[in-house]
Amino acid sequence: MTIEKKEVEQRMKHFETVCRDEGIKLTHQRIEIFREVAHTGDHPDADQIFRRVRDRMPTVSLDTVYRTLWLLNDLGLVVTLGSSRERTRFDANLSSHHHFVCGQCGFTHDFYSNDLDNIRLPDSVGTLGEIEATHVELRGVCRECLEKGR
Amino acid sequence: MTIEKKEVEQRMKHFETVCRDEGIKLTHQRIEIFREVAHTGDHPDADQIFRRVRDRMPTVSLDTVYRTLWLLNDLGLVVTLGSSRERTRFDANLSSHHHFVCGQCGFTHDFYSNDLDNIRLPDSVGTLGEIEATHVELRGVCRECLEKGR
DNA sequence: TTTAATGCAAAAGATTTGCAACATG
DNA sequence: CATGTTGCAAATCTTTTGCATTAAA
Numbered sequence: 001m002t003i004e005k006k007e008v009e010q011r012m013k014h015f016e017t018v019c020r021d022e023g024i025k026l027t028h029q030r031i032e033i034f035r036e037v038a039h040t041g042d043h044p045d046a047d048q049i050f051r052r053v054r055d056r057m058p059t060v061s062l063d064t065v066y067r068t069l070w071l072l073n074d075l076g077l078v079v080t081l082g083s084s085r086e087r088t089r090f091d092a093n094l095s096s097h098h099h100f101v102c103g104q105c106g107f108t109h110d111f112y113s114n115d116l117d118n119i120r121l122p123d124s125v126g127t128l129g130e131i132e133a134t135h136v137e138l139r140g141v142c143r144e145c146l147e148k149g150r
Numbered sequence: 151m152t153i154e155k156k157e158v159e160q161r162m163k164h165f166e167t168v169c170r171d172e173g174i175k176l177t178h179q180r181i182e183i184f185r186e187v188a189h190t191g192d193h194p195d196a197d198q199i200f201r202r203v204r205d206r207m208p209t210v211s212l213d214t215v216y217r218t219l220w221l222l223n224d225l226g227l228v229v230t231l232g233s234s235r236e237r238t239r240f241d242a243n244l245s246s247h248h249h250f251v252c253g254q255c256g257f258t259h260d261f262y263s264n265d266l267d268n269i270r271l272p273d274s275v276g277t278l279g280e281i282e283a284t285h286v287e288l289r290g291v292c293r294e295c296l297e298k299g300r
Numbered sequence: 301t302t303t304a305a306t307g308c309a310a311a312a313g314a315t316t317t318g319c320a321a322c323a324t325g
Numbered sequence: 326c327a328t329g330t331t332g333c334a335a336a337t338c339t340t341t342t343g344c345a346t347t348a349a350a
Binding site: 081087089102115130131133134136139143 | 272290
Binding site for chain 4: 023024025027029030059060061062063064067085
């Protein structure tokens, strides 16, 4: 799943702006690593990102990829997903979206829904703290696995 | 957070029934490990469970704890939570509930809501696959962290 | 008694860190 | 030029595995 060129450019611009504002140096490595995450919608993990970036930039190291990804996460430029047992995966899609997770193959598909973005929460949650984001996660079996299973 | 005695007993009963039905041996270790998860509501990780069980059963080993927890998970007796960067945590609360996760301290509070259990999903998700469970995750900052921050 | 489960110790992964060399602003 | 960043290699931390011993049914 590839992100539209226009969207990728927008994400790159935003990334550069945030780095400048924060006094973070724009190194080749960081640019290529962010570009890699920004232009895919398939939630790669650190190792996958490492391999893909290495194709274009053979000297890059895995630990730089890790350091950069967590930096991007701290800067709010990427988000992590992936539950406990699997590796951490990264996503540069910052617009409000929800997830359908296949319990069989682990694949996570994004989906959008205005209704879900605006769910009404029970008053009781106000006691727990301040809510910043609401995220719906559907667990199930994806079409591909359903077909394989039969 | 401690679970009511009655509820714990119910969980233990269910655990024993499932094990018998599946031909899984009811060893001391398994009983104590499940009891430990069943009687707490604070989502402990494998190591915490190990330490707590070891207090009562000094010979238990960490790998047995892991093996048992994943077995319980496969049997549908516990559920895992905890996102990528943190250790896997375990929960024996099987009734439909949702989570409030504090982005600061990582603490996950359970909460209940009939409305959320029955959210209406957009038709489009039908194309993704078969949905088994809907789970709402709220991200924010918990009361404790809010107070510390100020 | 038979088969599955445990404990131990060692292995395997994934991720992180210290430090000298290097590139960015 | 000063400082932050990288690459390397080694360390760390969590989780898993092989195997001989032990315990449940």
